[in-house]
Amino acid sequence: xxxxxxxxxxxxxxxxxxxxxLSGCSRFGNKLPxxxxxxxxxxxxxxxxxxxxxxxxxxxxxxxxxFRKIKPNVEVQVALYKRANLRQELQRRNSSDLGPDLVVTxxxxxxxxxxxxxxxxxxxxxxxxxxxxxxxxxxxxLDDGRVAAQPIxxxxxxxxxNNTIVQDPPSTLQALLQQGAGGTRIxxxxxxxxxxxxAGSLGALQSLARADDGQELxxxxxxxxxxxxxxxxxxxxxxxxxxxxxxxxxxxxxxDGELDWVSCNxxxxxxxxxxxxxxxxxxxxxxxxxxxxxxxxxxxVLALGANSSPRQREMAINLAQFITNPMVQRNLSLRxxxxxxxxxxxxxxxxxxxxxxTLVQSxxxxxxxxxxxxxxxxxxxLDRDGSQVLIPLVFGASNPRSSLTxxxxxxxxxx
Numbered sequence: 251x252x253x254x255x256x257x258x259x260x261x262x263x264x265x266x267x268x269x270x271x272l273s274g275c276s277r278f279g280n281k282l283p284x285x286x287x288x289x290x291x292x293x294x295x296x297x298x299x300x301x302x303x304x305x306x307x308x309x310x311x312x313x314x315x316x317f318r319k320i321k322p323n324v325e326v327q328v329a330l331y332k333r334a335n336l337r338q339e340l341q342r343r344n345s346s347d348l349g350p351d352l353v354v355t356x357x358x359x360x361x362x363x364x365x366x367x368x369x370x371x372x373x374x375x376x377x378x379x380x381x382x383x384x385x386x387x388x389x390x391x392l393d394d395g396r397v398a399a400q401p402i403x404x405x406x407x408x409x410x411x412n413n414t415i416v417q418d419p420p421s422t423l424q425a426l427l428q429q430g431a432g433g434t435r436i437x438x439x440x441x442x443x444x445x446x447x448x449a450g451s452l453g454a455l456q457s458l459a460r461a462d463d464g465q466e467l468x469x470x471x472x473x474x475x476x477x478x479x480x481x482x483x484x485x486x487x488x489x490x491x492x493x494x495x496x497x498x499x500x501x502x503x504x505x506d507g508e509l510d511w512v513s514c515n516x517x518x519x520x521x522x523x524x525x526x527x528x529x530x531x532x533x534x535x536x537x538x539x540x541x542x543x544x545x546x547x548x549x550x551v552l553a554l555g556a557n558s559s560p561r562q563r564e565m566a567i568n569l570a571q572f573i574t575n576p577m578v579q580r581n582l583s584l585r586x587x588x589x590x591x592x593x594x595x596x597x598x599x600x601x602x603x604x605x606x607x608t609l610v611q612s613x614x615x616x617x618x619x620x621x622x623x624x625x626x627x628x629x630x631x632l633d634r635d636g637s638q639v640l641i642p643l644v645f646g647a648s649n650p651r652s653s654l655t656x657x658x659x660x661x662x663x664x665x
Contacts, residue, residue, distance in 0.1 A: 284565045286326045287555070289340070289350040291333045291359065310354070312585065317572050324565055333359065340368040349557035351566045353399075357389040357549045358627060360399035364392065369553040371396040376567050381574040383594045385617065388624040389549050399551035400570045403582065403589040406612035407447060407497075407545035410504055410514035410522060413531035419511065423451055423481070423538040429511070430490040437503060437512040438485070440644060441496040442636025443546045444513065445482070446626070447535050450544025450619050454478035459622035462629055462661040472654070479643060479650035479657075486644035493644045515548060516609055519588045532604070534611040544619040545612050546627065550589070635660035 290310060307328060314326045329350070331339055336355065340363065343349045353360070353369055363369040377400060379387070386401040411419055416434060420426040430436045439445055449455040457471035485491050492509075494500050500512035505525040513535060514522070522530050535543040552570050554563065572578060579591035583598060587605045590598060590613055600607040616623065626632060639657045642648040648656075 281323055282561075284321075284324050284561055286324060286352060286562060286566060286569070287350040288326055288328050288352040288354065289336065289555075290328055290330050291336055291353075291355040292330050309582075309586065313569075313573060313578070313582070316578060316581075317569055320572075321565065321568065324569075326569075337363065337366070337368065344368060344556050347557050350555045351558045351562045352555060352569065353553040354402075354550065355399075355553065357399065357401070357551050358632075360390060360551045360553045361392060361628070362630070363553060364396060364398040368556060369398070370556050371398065372400060372554065373567075378571055378574065381571075381576070381595070382592045385620040385624070386549060386592055388620070389627055390551055393628075399553035400574065401549050401551050401592045402570075402573050403550045403579075404592060404613060405515055405517040405548040405550060405589050406609045406616070407444070407513060407515055407535065407547055408608050408612050409511060409533045409535050410501065410518075411511040411531045411533070412504065412507070412526070412529050414529050415510045416531065419531060419533040420536050421533070423448070423536045426511075426536050427485065427488065427491075430485075430488045433490060435508070435510045436491045437500040437509040438491065438493050439496050439500060439513060440493040440637055440640050442633050442640060443626075444497050445640065446623070447513065447543040447545040448482065448538070449478050450542060450615070451536065451538025451540060452478045452481055453538075453540030455544045455619055455622050458661065459625040461658055462626055464662055475654055475657070476650050479653050482640065483643055483646070483650060486646070493640075516588050516612075517548065519605065520586065532608045534608055534615065542615040542618055544623065545616050546623050547612060547616045549592070629661070635663065 288310070307330075310326075310328055317326075318324055333355070336353075336359065340349055340353070349368075353363065355363070360369070364371060374397065382401050386404075387397065390398045390401060392398060409419060416429070420429050426436065446455065446458075449458055452474070454474045454477065457467060457474050460471065461467060461475075486493055494503070497513060497515050497518075500509065501514050501518050501522060503509040504512050504514070505522055519530075519532070535545055537543060552573065554566055554570075558566060574593050576591075576593050576595045579593040579596045583589060583591050583596070583606070587603060590609050598606050598610055600610050629635070636657065639653050639660060643650070643653045
């Protein structure tokens, strides 16, 4: 073969090889390793203790392990952050193009992160919205219509108690006061969102939501809020009913034997069970004269990071879709007995567990008020503003009427 023939042959071979490589590129690319970085928020801002780290890592690793059975080329690196530090940490990492691909946090913080440009909105066409209870999307939707995150689990607010002391947990607010008068040491949180459950029981929640929305209130609606605040002040005047900073403090006092009955969050059940054993009892929060309580159940969500490559973004979306799959949601709930699925197609076996029955009751109570709760949840400084009103009230430094004036001003200051 002459020189020209050799060159032509090599050129042809090169073209054929290039074509083969290109045709197999997508298949090969699907098998290339994909590393996802996931930032997970720990609820406790003061300390991240070893037990909490182990618990959170175990939960997420269970999900990742199952996900890798269908996506074996994926690796997920998990980092834990205190809630108060997350925003600053994302700013630092995003500025270096090293931000996480996924962020697991609560709904209010996810909304704020998207508003601040630290995460990306969910692309509506890429998500199976029917795999999530429709009302939960309101928790993660901004005023401009963007969706900040994918809800993944619900942590209901319930009552926790020492069942060696409280054999018959109170099912009504009147019974709660009676047990306190009888010597049961009762703890309530002064944190606004953690105390909102009493507003539903006492008929004030809808009025609070209307005030937060800037609507004009009727005399009856105003009176309902006064009555709610008056009940809180009467409760605080009882010797055995005390108000504390938040549910985290209440739970610590319960496990230490300094309180007998507290409002709590199901996120703490695993830790409380380890510390209290069979002495831990759970029940739904008490009803009131206006009906069911209105717990602002915490929603854990999954947000998309701002620095992902196209392949990382695609895999992050796949993982979010995987988590809301009915089978995964059901297994998650049964493995922990600490939270509920967001997928409405999942039937929770309440007859198999009193704990699950309690969580479902809390969820059902909350659903009755979801529109009002979603409105209040979007108030950017709800806990700060509301708690500043409630603290002087429960410690006797203000009265219900003056507290209502301050509360209306805080609510109407905007979301």
